[in-house]
Structures are given as C-alpha cells and as structure tokens.
Amino acid sequence: MRIQLTSEQLENRSRFGAFAEEHIAPLAAASDRNGRIEMSVVKRLARERFLGSRVAVSFGGDGLDMISYGLLHEEFGKACSSTRSLLTVHDMVCEAVERLGNENMREQWLPLLTSGERIAAFALTEPASGSDASSIATTAVLEGDEYLITGKKTWISFAQLADVFLLIARDGEHGTMAGFLVPADTDGLVVRPISDILGLRGSMLGEVELTECRVPASSRVGSPKMPAGLIVATALQLGRYSVAWGSVAIAEACVASSFRYSSRRYQFNVPIFEHQLIRAMLTEMLAETKAARLLCYEAGYLAQERKPDAVEATLIAKFFASKAAARISADAVQIHGANGVSKNYAVERHFRDARVMEIIEGSTQIQQITIPKYGLRSYSENR
C-alpha cells in the first residue's frame, strides 16, 4: 500500500496553493464582511479553468482526477470557504450535466460552464423541505414541449450570482424527482438575497421563487426513465466530497494558525505552546486533521476508481471532517484567546464557516442515519 501523491498531483497542489494565496486569501475577510465574492475573482477562476475543473478537456474542463480535485478544495478552502463553495455548487451542476445530460445538453452547456460564461447554482432545498429532500413541493408539469415549473427554493448558494439553476422539482406526471436547467432570466423566476448568515457569508445565498416558469422539455437533465433521485444523488456525491475537503481545509488553516500563535504568545514567562493543556488541544487538532484528510484521500481514490464503496467512504469523510472542523476551529479560537474572537485572526471566520459544514450536503444527523445502513450491509455480508 502506498499513500503518495503523483508528481502531477503535487504540481497541482502547488499551483492551487499559489493561486489561492495570491488571489483568494487577500480578499477573504472582505468577502466575509461584504457578503459577496468579487466578480474579478470569479473571472480569474474561470480563466484558470478552476470552474468545472473535473469536466473533460473536450468540453473545456481540466479533467482533474478526484485527488487533485480534493486538493483544489483544500487549498482554496484554507484561503476562503465561500470561494470554495462557489466551486462546490457550480461543479455539482457540471457533474450532473456531464454524467446524466444527453449529448446536446453537454455540448450546449458544458463549454459555457467551464469557461465561466455561465455560473450555475444547485437548487434543491425548500422552506418546508430540508433534510427530507423527498418532500419537495416544487412541480414541473409537461405541457406540449415545455415544462411549467412552480415552487420556492431557499438557502441556495450563489443564487444572487447564478445565470442558471439546476433546479430539482417533482415531475407532475410521475411524482418523481427530476432536474431542470432553468436560466435565471426565465420569466416568472425571482431571486431574493439572503444575507447576514453566520458562516459562508460570502456565498451570496438566495431564495428562488418560480411562478409558472416555462422551460423547454429539453432542459430536463437525464431521461424521465432515469431512476428517481439519481440526479440529486449524483450532484450531492460530488458536493459532499468537496465539503469534506473544505472541512479539512478549515481544520488545516486552524491548526497552522494555532501552532504559529502558541509559539509566539507568551504567558507565565513561556510561549503558551509550553503549557501542557495547550499541547493537549494541539495534539487532538493535529491528529483529527490528519485523520480527516486520510478519509478524504480514501473517498477520492475509491471515486476515481469508480468503486461502489465510494459513496459510503464519501459520507464517512464528510461526517468526520465536518465534525472535526467544528471542534478544531473551536479549539483554535480558544488558543488565540481574545484575539480568537476578533477579526485580527482568520480563526474567527473559520469557526463560523465550520458550523455550516455540519449542516450542508446532509447534516451530521442525516449522516448518522445513513452511514450505519452501509455498515450493516457490509458487516452482515462479511459474516
């Protein structure tokens, strides 16, 4: 067994890290303060082919392998979780279109998405439907060669920026979940910004209301015969992987800041690093960060190899990493003392961002319900 990045993955990590340090990190605090990410950053991300980077080169993507894709999210997430979140939602849409869309849809949309000419958002959650996605009330009714979509979505990341939504609705005919590419300028579609949230404040959240929005029948992603829920599962699988790495990113940034701070801050005539209780926290933080990253590597490896265990491994990676990020960022704030609750250090922002990671892409409790189902299957098979 070897756990070693290839030379290409190492190069990718340096490239991602250098970009994040130069172009993302300097704007992260302002992004958090202003509740938005700058268009100049979005354009730069597009120019460097960081949007839709998993998509095949023939459609304008970078064809990144899953490990490099994870490293991209770690490097960007260390700098700014909101910017990392743009990649998450945009790429979830790219993934669904590339995997499930037909040839026409791929040819029409993927070059627009990978070039950043169109920014995409993923719209599943509704005011009365969160963890229980199967309870969505938005409907899509086929009328001739058009679907008529009516409903309300909420907590949609980058709704304020998106040119197109991958909108999940209930198929009026079969009652099953279906996905539609709905341009933001469709008649009857209104976006209302949601601001002043605790974490991921730069992710330009919005509510999306649709009143009899007409989209061509060809906007449906995948065929009506596709298994119910496949569209959501496909998008969420990538989203979860990305959020797992984004959680490792927060943890890593907090660990790094805590080691730096604790070796420079003196109390009782020694750097606080010398106090055993501080070291105890640092030990937990370091070990949990490494463990979370290893789970992400495993999930990435299995996904890259298209192994069936990839889904379970990704759920576990997301579950563990998001909980670890919440604990580690809380300890990081503690180690930084009063500075930890001020804007002087990024750990304050990481702490708030980490809270969100346990809620999105399947909350911790939903993972606790889902993961044992996979566990039971594999353990009863092995007996």
Ligand SMILES: Cc1cc2nc3c(=O)[nH]c(=O)nc-3n(C[C@H](O)[C@H](O)[C@H](O)COP(=O)(O)OP(=O)(O)OC[C@H]3O[C@@H](n4cnc5c(N)ncnc54)[C@H](O)[C@@H]3O)c2cc1C
């Ligand atoms: C910053 C941010 C960005 C987001 N971006 C998007 C996006 O881009 N697109 C999108 O569609 N959605 C998005 N969401 C919504 C997100 O996916 C939901 O918040 C999430 O699915 C949880 O739903 P809920 O908030 O309605 O909580 P609820 O489902 O109401 O859950 C409330 C609490 O109850 C717990 N709970 C629920 N069911 C059970 C159960 N069976 N057993 C035990 N406990 C349970 C949950 O874990 C949680 O703690 C975003 C949310 C946030 C905060």
